[in-house]
Amino acid sequence: MTDETRAARPPWPGSTDGTGAGGIGAAEIGAGGIGAAEIGARLSDVGYLADRHICTILQLAGQLGKPVLVEGPAGTGKTELAKAMALMLPARLIRLQCYEGLNEAKALYEWNYSKQVLRIMAEGSDGGLGAGEGGGEWRELEAGIFGDDFLLPRPLLNAIRSPEPVVLLIDEVDRLDVEAEALLLEVLSDYQISIPEIGTVRGTQRPVVFLTCNRSRDLSEALRRRCLYLHIDYPPAEREREIVRRRVPGITEHLAGQIAAAVAALRQLGLAEPPSVSATLQWARTLLDLGAQDLDAGLMAESLSELLSSRADIDLARAHLKF
Ligand SMILES: Nc1ncnc2c1ncn2[C@@H]1O[C@H](COP(=O)(O)OP(=O)(O)OP(=O)(O)O)[C@@H](O)[C@H]1O
Numbered sequence: 314m315t316d317e318t319r320a321a322r323p324p325w326p327g328s329t330d331g332t333g334a335g336g337i338g339a340a341e342i343g344a345g346g347i348g349a350a351e352i353g354a355r356l357s358d359v360g361y362l363a364d365r366h367i368c369t370i371l372q373l374a375g376q377l378g379k380p381v382l383v384e385g386p387a388g389t390g391k392t393e394l395a396k397a398m399a400l401m402l403p404a405r406l407i408r409l410q411c412y413e414g415l416n417e418a419k420a421l422y423e424w425n426y427s428k429q430v431l432r433i434m435a436e437g438s439d440g441g442l443g444a445g446e447g448g449g450e451w452r453e454l455e456a457g458i459f460g461d462d463f464l465l466p467r468p469l470l471n472a473i474r475s476p477e478p479v480v481l482l483i484d485e486v487d488r489l490d491v492e493a494e495a496l497l498l499e500v501l502s503d504y505q506i507s508i509p510e511i512g513t514v515r516g517t518q519r520p521v522v523f524l525t526c527n528r529s530r531d532l533s534e535a536l537r538r539r540c541l542y543l544h545i546d547y548p549p550a551e552r553e554r555e556i557v558r559r560r561v562p563g564i565t566e567h568l569a570g571q572i573a574a575a576v577a578a579l580r581q582l583g584l585a586e587p588p589s590v591s592a593t594l595q596w597a598r599t600l601l602d603l604g605a606q607d608l609d610a611g612l613m614a615e616s617l618s619e620l621l622s623s624r625a626d627i628d629l630a631r632a633h634l635k636f
């Protein structure tokens with residue numbers, strides 16, 4: 314499945330007309346125009362709380378013009394980072410959701426066969442498709458039907474050809490077959506796509522590229538070499554408390570702090586599936602809906618299934634945690 318969305322303009326400091334006039338461009342990061350601390354502040358403005366390491370990698374990626382390969386446990390903000398960057402710049406977000414069986418036609422481009430056939434039939438019925446001298450008419454038609462009008466661009470080609478700034482998110486790249494992974498290499502190293510019938514399509518600007526990976530399999534060395542590596546782990550309790558406060562309107566600092574501390578403790582237990590940040594947020598919303606002011610042992614025990622998804626993990630948590 315592929316999906317292409319336009320990132321909404323953020324309420325950017327200094328920008329009153331919603332045109333992103335107060336925003337920055339990818340080039341500005343690349344030129345070293347803004348440093349890691351500034352990137353962190355601007356990401357925070359759009360609701361993403363990044364630590365110093367994340368910001369430094371983003372700055373470096375801008376300076377080197379390299380894609381960022383983001384790895385880490387499920388639900389730790391890998392996909393959200395790309396979305397937040399698109400909001401921050403601001404830039405159009407183009408997303409390629411990877412899955413087993415994704416091929417060139419879904420990732421790069423495909424030819425609009427039915428339109429091509431209609432064109433050939435129309436030419437034929439006009440009597441215009443005679444063999445002509447040396448098949449010249451046919452060659453002319455062939456050149457026509459393998460032109461831009463008959464091309465269906467998919468996310469990678471859209472990202473390369475976009476006249477406006479782009480954040481390209483290649484999400485869950487480890488779901489691709491090894492052969493499909495090779496499709497990405499030309500785009501990631503040269504920001505270009507070779508189309509045999511047309512030639513090489515080069516971008517006018519470099520997209521900011523993020524690849525996310527859950528390590529369901531090892532990625533090829535060729536792919537890794539082209540990227541800067543960023544590992545995003547579970548956030549420390551203070552940052553998770555702030556994420557909860559940002560993302561769950563109406564929650565008190567006290568309850569957000571208790572929730573973050575409880576989740577941090579759960580992650581120390583060696584559970585098969587430790588709770589993700591998304592699960593923390595879901596749990597916080599439930600507790601707020603229940604009118605909770607304080608996280609006590611009873612409430613914790615009752616609502617553990619919001620956080621944990623297996624019987625064994627829930628039993629382990631019940632046995633260890635005391636509030
Ligand atoms: N640093 C952060 N700042 C703000 N929100 C965050 C942060 N990290 C995670 N979140 C929240 O957690 C949710 C889950 O993040 P996201 O979907 O990006 O995780 P993921 O790492 O891509 O997970 P998966 O591996 O399952 O795809 C986001 O919708 C966001 O609300």
Ligand SMILES: [Mg+2]
Pocket residue numbers: 391392393484525
């Ligand atoms: Mg994700």
